[in-house]
Structure formats: structure tokens, C-alpha cells
Amino acid sequence: MSAFDPAEILPDALLERFRERAAVHDRENTFPDDDLAELADAGYLAILVPTALGGLGLGLAEASVLQQRLATAAPSTALAINMHLVWTGVAKVLADRGIDTLRFVQAGAVAGEVFAFGISEAGNDLVLFGSDTDAVPLPDGGYVFTGTKIFTSLAPVWTQLGLHGLDTTSPDGPKMVYAFVPRSDAITTKDDWDTLGMRGTQSRTTVIEGAIAQPERVVRRVDPGPNPDPIVFGIFSVFELLLASVYTGIARRVLDLAVETAKKRASKKTGKTYAQDPDIRSRIAGMALAYDALPPQIAVLCRALDDVVPPDGRWFSYMSGVKHRAVTMAKSVVDDAVLVAGGSSYFSRSELSRLYRDVLAGLFHPSDPESAHATIASAWLGPVED
Structure with missing residues (x-):
């Protein structure tokens, strides 16, 4: 693959199939087996494995973009496969730093193992x-x-x-x-x-x-406790970045749905679409302002990891921070989107209703809000004194 094109790996038609199934799996509380099978056929399980080992040879920066794209269609599928990608991502982080103890993870991913x-x-x-x-x-x-x-x-x-x-x-x-x-x-x-x-x-x-x-x-x-060991560094970094990617992808889908709805809904009072209403325009602008900040932040941190840039003393706060900002941004964007869409979004059949529920899970993943604030406070103020 020459220039990276996420649509080559996750084409629109594939995402549309995932989106249709997502509502069914949510309603029936079932695992998206068909999604996983199609992702495996596309080589998705090995996107972070070097081409020399049979993978697609992508970096965390490209994987993040793919996870954002996948989450616009099927958040549960994206979050589930995230956990497999964490281990293949950690294997890459370690291998890039001369540690090959997770080579079997890379080989297994190519062979179809699910971690x-x-x-x-x-x-x-x-x-x-x-x-x-x-x-x-x-x-x-x-x-x-x-x-x-x-x-x-x-x-x-x-x-x-x-x-x-x-x-x-x-x-x-x-x-x-x-x-x-x-x-x-x-x-x-x-x-x-x-x-x-x-x-x-x-x-x-x-x-x-x-x-x-x-x-x-x-x-x-x-050793137990806070530790700069590469396995701790790798897990924490890849986990937080890929989580941030999933919830940023949800926010993008929600923003697109809000824009689409505003262009379709018309006011009985003015006869104009909601896209011309100053309050709606202001609300969507606020959603876009919040969303637009996250993809570049995630990209910069992913590329630092891919480029083996030595972490500074605030690396863990960067990871905690970007995950925290992504999930709180996504929650805020969904809150505003349901107001743009109106009462129809309250019905469980609505995609926005499902996304509203899905996005809440982000608050419970490590680092949770309390942990993120504690990590960042320590980075700026130093540890709490005994």
C-alpha cells in the first residue's frame, strides 16, 4: 500500500453494513461476529504488524484514523477490536524499541488469533x-x-x-x-x-x-506500583490513544448526524430549515469547535509513539489527558446533538439514542476522570506530600 487511504481498508460499503448490524446487536445484545469476520478478511487484525511478518505495516497514527472511521459506523465493534489492537500495538511499541518478546502476538494476529x-x-x-x-x-x-x-x-x-x-x-x-x-x-x-x-x-x-x-x-x-517499564509504558500509551480514537469517531458521526438533521428539519414558524436558525447554528458550531481539537491531538501523540520520540516527564499526563478530553468531548457533542435532533432522538430506534448510550462507557475506562485529574495534577504540582 503506497499512500495511506483509510477507505481502502474500510470502504464506505463495508461501514454501511456495520452500521446496519450495529442496531441489531445493540437491540439483541449480541456479538458482531460478521463484522469481525469481514475485518479479519480485510487484514484488520494485523494492521499494526510489520509487512515483513505478513501484516499491513501501519503505525499507531494510521490505526487511530481507522478506529475513528470504524467507530462512526459501529462503536461496539470498534471498541471490541480495540482490545486486540492494544496488544498488537504494544508489540509494535516494544519491537520499535528493540524488545521482541511479543513477536508471537504479531505472528498470531497474522494467523487469525484474537487477543x-x-x-x-x-x-x-x-x-x-x-x-x-x-x-x-x-x-x-x-x-x-x-x-x-x-x-x-x-x-x-x-x-x-x-x-x-x-x-x-x-x-x-x-x-x-x-x-x-x-x-x-x-x-x-x-x-x-x-x-x-x-x-x-x-x-x-x-x-x-x-x-x-x-x-x-x-x-x-x-515491580508493582508506578513503573517506567516498557510494558507499562506501551500498554498505557496504546490503550489511551486507541480509546480516544474510538470516542472521537463517535463524536464525528454524531456531528454529521446533527448537521444532516439541521438541514432537513424545517421550522413551522419561519419556514426555513434549522440550518438557518441562529441558535442551532451556534450549537453546531460549538460541537464542531470541541470535536476539531481532538483528531490533531491524537495524531501528534500517535506519531511521537511511532517515531520512538523519548517520552518526557509528562507523557503519562498527555495520555490520560487526551483520553479524558476525547470522552468528555464526545459526551458533550452527543448532548447537544439530541437537542438539535429533537424528540425523535429519544426513541430507542434512533441512531442518536444508541450513540448517546454508547458514549457513556468512555467515562468508565481507565483513566477515569478522577485518575486523569490526579495524574495531571502530579505532573504540574508534583506528588501529594505525606
């Missing part, structure tokens, strides 16, 4: 810096994992689960262990995903009871 993100745990606000999952070392260098993960997107279809756990038994002190385990009888996926929005992600609870990671699939052991 799930098993990090979130109920009540664990340490996220990457701690875990309630037990990681017990085996004599051969492998690990046995036992614990419960929540919000495991791609639950019905994943083949490999990337997860972390805490090893409290090793002589070199407690260690956070990052590894991958295959789907097996030691892992139970609950059928408990019945949510307000993002229903198609099927991000179910995953109960792990003695799942074994082989030695070659144990990719990193790091």
Missing part, C-alpha cells in the same frame, strides 16, 4: 500497578494464574488472553507478571453482559482458575 485484554479487575484502582489475580511461578518458568477479570471485550471469540497477576512468592520480591494464556477449561466466561450501551462488545466477566502461561508466553516481570 483479549485481561487487565481490569473489580475494585482495583491500581490497574497496571497492582493486581488481585494470583500469579504462581512454575519450576519451568511458566506461571499459574487465578483470579477474576472484568470487562473482557471479545469474550465470545478471543483465543488468547493477555493478562497480569501478582507474584508474591518469588525471592526477588513481589512482581507484576504479564503473560498470555489460551482459552481453556481453566477459564470460564460468564454470560453477564447486559449493559446500557456498547452492548456488542460483549465485555463479560472472566473467571480464571489455574490457567497456565507457558514460559515463552511470560513476557514481563516488573
Whole structure:
């Protein structure tokens, strides 16, 4: 592929099929199997894998644009595949920095493996810096994992689960262990995903009871707590940037729907379309002002990651900040769009109604608003004194 054209990978006709299915999956609370199959056929699972390994060889900047485009059609599909792309993105970040421990992730993505993100745990606000999952070392260098993960997107279809756990038994002190385990009888996926929005992600609870990671699939052991280790840096960076991309894509679709509606709706009072109403024009202008800031911000940070620019002391605040701004912007844009559209948007059959519900999920992903503010406050003011 010469010049990057997102429409070559995600053509309009494909997106329209996704958009039609999105309403069905939302209504029926089902996983978008057909979307995943078509994405796999398009090579989407390996967009971040180098061409030398059989992938499309794109960077995070291009993947971000694709995820924004995909989210305009099917937010749940985009958010679900995001979790697979996080691991292939981390593999790229590490490989770009001379660390090839996730080469098997890249090869697996090319072969059709689907990687799930098993990090979130109920009540664990340490996220990457701690875990309630037990990681017990085996004599051969492998690990046995036992614990419960929540919000495991791609639950019905994943083949490999990337997860972390805490090893409290090793002589070199407690260690956070990052590894991958295959789907097996030691892992139970609950059928408990019945949510307000993002229903198609099927991000179910995953109960792990003695799942074994082989030695070659144990990719990193790091100290608990805030850590500059490449695996922590990579996960945090790729996760936040791709999340920001999905919610920015939702905002773009919402803005387009608002413009389309304003041009169609006419006022009984004036006989003119709402596009000529000064209040509506002002509202849509405000939506556009909020949206327009995000794609360039995401692009700059993605390119810094792709270009292996050494992070400065505020890198984690940049990541937290752009994710926070993207989801709050998207929520604000949807709030205004339903006012532009009027009462029809209140019906569940309305696409805006679904997007209104979908966008709320962004507030719960790490970094949540409190964590983002704490990270940024520390970047500017220094840590809180004891």
C-alpha cells in the first residue's frame, strides 16, 4: 500500500453494513461476529504488524484514523477490536524499541488469533500497578494464574488472553507478571453482559482458575506500583490513544448526524430549515469547535509513539489527558446533538439514542476522570506530600 487511504481498508460499503448490524446487536445484545469476520478478511487484525511478518505495516497514527472511521459506523465493534489492537500495538511499541518478546502476538494476529485484554479487575484502582489475580511461578518458568477479570471485550471469540497477576512468592520480591494464556477449561466466561450501551462488545466477566502461561508466553516481570517499564509504558500509551480514537469517531458521526438533521428539519414558524436558525447554528458550531481539537491531538501523540520520540516527564499526563478530553468531548457533542435532533432522538430506534448510550462507557475506562485529574495534577504540582 503506497499512500495511506483509510477507505481502502474500510470502504464506505463495508461501514454501511456495520452500521446496519450495529442496531441489531445493540437491540439483541449480541456479538458482531460478521463484522469481525469481514475485518479479519480485510487484514484488520494485523494492521499494526510489520509487512515483513505478513501484516499491513501501519503505525499507531494510521490505526487511530481507522478506529475513528470504524467507530462512526459501529462503536461496539470498534471498541471490541480495540482490545486486540492494544496488544498488537504494544508489540509494535516494544519491537520499535528493540524488545521482541511479543513477536508471537504479531505472528498470531497474522494467523487469525484474537487477543483479549485481561487487565481490569473489580475494585482495583491500581490497574497496571497492582493486581488481585494470583500469579504462581512454575519450576519451568511458566506461571499459574487465578483470579477474576472484568470487562473482557471479545469474550465470545478471543483465543488468547493477555493478562497480569501478582507474584508474591518469588525471592526477588513481589512482581507484576504479564503473560498470555489460551482459552481453556481453566477459564470460564460468564454470560453477564447486559449493559446500557456498547452492548456488542460483549465485555463479560472472566473467571480464571489455574490457567497456565507457558514460559515463552511470560513476557514481563516488573515491580508493582508506578513503573517506567516498557510494558507499562506501551500498554498505557496504546490503550489511551486507541480509546480516544474510538470516542472521537463517535463524536464525528454524531456531528454529521446533527448537521444532516439541521438541514432537513424545517421550522413551522419561519419556514426555513434549522440550518438557518441562529441558535442551532451556534450549537453546531460549538460541537464542531470541541470535536476539531481532538483528531490533531491524537495524531501528534500517535506519531511521537511511532517515531520512538523519548517520552518526557509528562507523557503519562498527555495520555490520560487526551483520553479524558476525547470522552468528555464526545459526551458533550452527543448532548447537544439530541437537542438539535429533537424528540425523535429519544426513541430507542434512533441512531442518536444508541450513540448517546454508547458514549457513556468512555467515562468508565481507565483513566477515569478522577485518575486523569490526579495524574495531571502530579505532573504540574508534583506528588501529594505525606
